[in-house]
Amino acid sequence: MTTYNKIKKTLNINVDKHLNDGFASLTHFWQNTDKNTSKQYKKSAIEYLQSEIFNLVGEPEQYFIPLKYDIPFPPKSAPKFKFIDLFAGIGGIRLAYQNLGGKCVFTSEWNNFAKKTYEANFGEVPFGDITQINAQFIPNHDILLAGFPCQPFSIAGVSKKNALGRNHGFQDETQGTLFFDIARILDCKKPKAFMLENVKNLVSHDKGNTFKVIKRTLEDLGYEIFYKVLDGKYFVPQHRERIIIVGFKKNRNVRNIEFKFPDTSESKHKIKNILEPSVDDKYTLSDKLWNFLQEYAAKHKAKGNGFGFGLTDLNGISRTISARYYKDGSEILIPQKGKNPRRLTPRECARLQGFPDEFIIPVSDNQAYKQFGNSVTVPLIQAVGLELVKTLEQIYEPKSAEAIIL
Ligand SMILES: C[S@@+](CC[C@H](N)C(=O)[O-])C[C@H]1O[C@@H](n2cnc3c(N)ncnc32)[C@H](O)[C@@H]1O
Numbered sequence: 001m002t003t004y005n006k007i008k009k010t011l012n013i014n015v016d017k018h019l020n021d022g023f024a025s026l027t028h029f030w031q032n033t034d035k036n037t038s039k040q041y042k043k044s045a046i047e048y049l050q051s052e053i054f055n056l057v058g059e060p061e062q063y064f065i066p067l068k069y070d071i072p073f074p075p076k077s078a079p080k081f082k083f084i085d086l087f088a089g090i091g092g093i094r095l096a097y098q099n100l101g102g103k104c105v106f107t108s109e110w111n112n113f114a115k116k117t118y119e120a121n122f123g124e125v126p127f128g129d130i131t132q133i134n135a136q137f138i139p140n141h142d143i144l145l146a147g148f149p150c151q152p153f154s155i156a157g158v159s160k161k162n163a164l165g166r167n168h169g170f171q172d173e174t175q176g177t178l179f180f181d182i183a184r185i186l187d188c189k190k191p192k193a194f195m196l197e198n199v200k201n202l203v204s205h206d207k208g209n210t211f212k213v214i215k216r217t218l219e220d221l222g223y224e225i226f227y228k229v230l231d232g233k234y235f236v237p238q239h240r241e242r243i244i245i246v247g248f249k250k251n252r253n254v255r256n257i258e259f260k261f262p263d264t265s266e267s268k269h270k271i272k273n274i275l276e277p278s279v280d281d282k283y284t285l286s287d288k289l290w291n292f293l294q295e296y297a298a299k300h301k302a303k304g305n306g307f308g309f310g311l312t313d314l315n316g317i318s319r320t321i322s323a324r325y326y327k328d329g330s331e332i333l334i335p336q337k338g339k340n341p342r343r344l345t346p347r348e349c350a351r352l353q354g355f356p357d358e359f360i361i362p363v364s365d366n367q368a369y370k371q372f373g374n375s376v377t378v379p380l381i382q383a384v385g386l387e388l389v390k391t392l393e394q395i396y397e398p399k400s401a402e403a404i405i406l
Contacts, residue, residue, distance in 0.1 A: 003070040004030070004123050019115045019125055022048035027124040028106065030067055031075045037082075037105050037139040071123040072358040079103030081389065084138060084191075086146035086182065088126050090117040092353065092375040093145045093197065096382035100389055105139045113367040114374075120360040130181045135188035142392070144186060147197040147376055148178050150205075179214060186221050193392055194218075195384060196245040197376055200229050203243060214245070223247035228261045230384070232377035236354045237269035237317040240377055244384050251395055259391045262383035272314040274351035275334065283342040285333070290340040293330050309333055311341060321352055326369035346372065354378035 025044035080101035088109040109126035225247040232240035297308025309330040329343025346368035
């Protein structure tokens, strides 16, 4: 059987140059061989293959053959459920739900560097800007997943519309925000469940109004929702608090939907267990930067605010890694004997988020820091996912694992 990488080579596809929706259609078509899903992608995949980009020898259909995926995280062949991965980043949420037996049928992410990492690991290029994607185009799925950007949104217009006596649903309240795109896809596709991830502050943003709108919108769409702030420290050696919102489509046959977030009791993780044994000197802070960080911290301490840099206790856990880690790495510094401290390597950042070592990092260090900082703690997401899938099975009482699939 032809391998995925061989067919890419035969077609002369240099992924760097093919991160558009055409290649997204083709890779989604290749991965989704079941009739219902593949029909969504066939037309655009053929158009892409016929476009002048490829000097095809033979007919496009010739390239629609079953592929063997020689990538670290291939698609599941007998999936228990189908999901979509929105605001996908590098696929941390996908990885967790694939591990639970799910098959991703659609993914969207607009950053080209993230798309490159995603393709290298999952063999699929995400579609771009979600605001430009018609929800009808998205295949049916059981679970919608999204770690959406915390884009503050204003609901200032709502009371004015109320005052004018206009009827308004979620569209009026959330229009123009990325949360709106999640809501419109839920409204159109009506998956059985969803899981959303965001920063902890979402709950308190705009004095709690933002979260109120989110909650009401999801409930108005017919979902029963559960939410909790969870800390990654129970799964990896990193303090990382994130809100997870889980929702289940209300079902007439089920009075009480029971869902419980995973138990988190004791954090036994130590940062020393994820460090690489030998690390290039380029990760050691220069004297200039180390002096600057120390002076900066001292200045702020004197004023009574800020913690400055974060020199990590190797037997403890780190602070939260953020997308800005690439700037100076000051939030997580590793002490070294006889040397200035160093920042984490990209591989250590991957481990800090619970990514396995097979995860390919095909981008520069700076991009990798941004990508892992933006991503999720994979085992935490997987622990939530396990509970979500259990609840879905209770609601739909499948006789076999396959029965959960739409
Ligand atoms: C918080 S990150 C999610 C990271 C992801 N959960 C992971 O595991 O890597 C949000 C992502 O949304 C993407 N994004 C923002 N606006 C978008 C849009 N309009 N369409 C598609 N992706 C978008 C950003 O590029 C970013 O990668």
